[in-house]
Amino acid sequence: MKISRDAGMRLLSIDYKYQSLGLAEPAMYAQEDWNEIGTVKRNEHSNNGEKQASVETLAPGKVRWQDFNQEAYVDVTMVRPGQDPYARNKFNQAESDKLQMDRSVPDTRHDQCRRKQWHQDLPATSVVITFHNEARSALLRTIISVLKKSPPHLVKEIILVDDYSDNPEDGALLGKIEKVRVLRNDRREGLMRSRVKGADEAQAKVLTFLDSHCECNEHWLEPLLERVAEDRTRVVSPIIDVINMDNFQYVGASADLKGGFDWNLVFKWDYMTPEQRRTRQGNPVAPIKTPMIAGGLFVMDQSYFEELGKYDMMMDVWGGENLEISFRVWQCGGSLEIIPCSRVGHVFRKQHPYTFPGGSGTVFARNTRRAAEVWMDEYKNFYYAAVPSARNVPYGNIQSRLDLKKKLSCKPFKWYLENVYPELRVPDHQDIAFGALQQGANCLDTLGHFADGVIGVYECHNAGGNQEWALTKDKSVKHMDLCLTVVDRAPGALIKLQGCRENDSRQKWEQFESNSKLRHVGSNLCLDSRNAKNGGLTVEKPSAYFYRGDSAEVERCRVISKGIMAGRSFIYEDVAERALALLPLYVRHAEETSGTPRYRMAGTENTDDKQKE
Incomplete structure (x- = not known):
């Protein structure tokens, strides 16, 4: 394969040598299918089978996606028998490889979306997709879904930015597909700088950013473009459906979610409050104002992207960029929306397939x-x-x-x-502890219940939300405006969430002894999870047995003390600042657009805190 470059643009144009793919030339592009201006001709017959039609005119050297030899492109890196299908991409590449590149996925939109008429004079968009060592099948399926599921006049171009993949042909070969342009970095730049590079080359007035392992659903583009056309300061995102990383099943996501975060600044999905859901019942497809976007998939006016400062070009690789652009849009006069009538599937992985300089x-x-x-x-x-x-x-x-x-x-x-985000609880001076109550791998959790609901334990996700609690100076254990309340002062009594009342003795708790057990003041009974699987947490008499835990782990977590209540431990962490005690000492290790993050304990090595250029 010969690659010619323009030094300034580094746009790739490819003169295929089919033998490099093990192909005979006619298998991909038979010479007789081309006329001198590059029009693909096909034998398409009318009802009487007598007409031959020219389908569309393409730029010289380009082919429709239907004519691109998808099998040959994917076969080069296909998972072979005996190979680990998760090794390269951290999702089941074997499942991805065997699926059709233009497979049908369920239409997950609300019925009202299917009846909706979109404006006819919408602006075209440049779709920017960055990738690094992406599975060829996933990348190609993303491109094909854009072309197949979008009105042709609304997609000006697809700009692929190859962030220095090991094999340049992963992207370069795709440059033959209609509307696809390929840029390649000459070193690893990361998501932010790669997206800016693509945006700088864009020819359309609207930018669409997508991750490289997506599948667009029916009429995904029109509702996004319509909102931006009405107001250039809107930054809009589709509802992000889930493509299962193991079997690639396409599953519709809830339309009752907004993007958010906790004070560890890790992205999370927030369920709308009951009041917000009731308000939306009259118009369930109305745009959803969101404090934050996941960051992998969104549409934005090109001139507004520039005016607002693009991305922070000193951020590296991936992570934190969605936080930064979300704050910047809202605080500088724009708005963020999730558009329910737009659906795009995304493969959510549990870990990154690539390395980060420095970790x-x-x-x-x-x-x-x-x-x-x-x-x-x-x-x-x-x-x-x-x-x-x-x-x-x-x-x-x-x-x-x-x-x-x-x-x-x-x-x-x-x-x-x-x-924008009044739902985010700001710790106050009445809190002596704020964060999570942890029991081994599980944390105290509201389980999504509200007033008069029981509580339980659930696997710790270190993202706040249902696992965010505060122990106040007046001895209440609070979640938002609800407090842990003992229904009865006898062993085995259930604990419920009830509205906080200043002098209610049923809501008074305290830590005691060196093991930080949480004890109800009025009954001297301890918070206990032995009944968690049978209806909720209870209060019980303290056990005589206490497991002290791994002292090395305690030291790393900066835990004051760690004890067991009836054989079950709860952890607190002391933090001096503003008399707060926030538990998480974790660093995010998650896929681009959230999902179910994987966490690892952060290192505590001392480094020079002097900030450098």
Whole structure:
């Protein structure tokens, strides 16, 4: 294969040598199918079988996606018998490889979306897809789904940015497909700089960013473009359906979710409150204002993207960029929306398939610190209380981003909390502990229940939400405006969530002894999970047996003490700042657009805290 380059653009144009793919030339593009201006001709017959029609005119050297030899392209890197199908991409590549590249997926939209008529004069978009060592089948399926599921006049181009993949042909070969342009980095740049590179080359007035392992659903593009056409300051995202990483089953996601985060600044999905869901019953397909987008899939006006400062070009590889752009859009005059009538599937992985210079935890912490230092004002201290180890990670020079914030007259983070994300609980001076109550691998969890609901334990996800609790100075254990309440002062009595009342003795709890057991003050009974599988947590008499735990683990977690209540342990972590005690000492290790993150314990190595260029 010969690759010719323009030095400035590094756009790849390919003169195929079919033998490199083990193909005879006619298998991919038979010479007689081309006329001198590059029009693909096909024998397409009318009802009487007598007509031959020219389907469409393409640029010289381009083919329709239907004519691209998909099997030959995928076969080169296909998983062979005996190979680990998860090794390269951390999803089941064997399942991906055997699926049709243009497979049908369930139409997961609401019925009202199927009857909706979209504006006819919508602007075209440039679709920017960045990738690094992506599975060929997943990448090709993403491209084909864009072309197949989009009105042709609305897709100006698909710009592939190959972030220095090991095999340049992963992207270069795709340059033969209609509307596809390929850029290749000459070194690893990461998601943010690669996306900016693609956006800078875009010819359309609207940008669409997609991850490289997606599948677009029916009429996914029109509702996104319509919202941006109406207001250029809107940044809009589809509902992100789930493509199972093991069997590639396509599953529709809930339409009752918004993007959010906790003070560890890890993205999470928030369920709408019951009141918000009731409000939406009259118009279930109305746009959803969201405090944060997942970051992998969104549409934005091209000029607004530039005006707003593109991406922070000093962020590396991946992570924290969705946090930064979400804060920036809201605080600087724009808005973020999830559009229910737009659905795009995404493969959610449990770990990254690629390496991070310096480690994924360090890179994520560095990027997150940059976002926090620029956009969160004094509220950044809650992040450092939640993730103390982040203070040891240098974050570089942020002056240009601070200058941008001033130039755009952006609002303070306090405004964001009050007007955009009032659901995020801000720790106050009444809290002596704030975070998670942990029991081995499980954490105290509301289980999604509200007033008068029971509580339980669930696998710790270190993302707050249903596992976020505060122990206050007046001895209440609170989740939002609900407190742990003992129904009866006898062993075996259930604990329920009830509205907090200042002098209600049923809601008073305290830590006692060196093992930090949580005891109900009025009954001297301990919070216990022995009945968790049979209806909820209870209070019980303390056990005489206490397991002290691994002292090395306790030291790493900075736990004051660790004990067992009736054989079950709960952990607290002491943090001096603002009399808070936030538990998580974890660094995110998750796939691009969230899902179910995997966490590992953060390192506590001391580094030079001096910030460098």
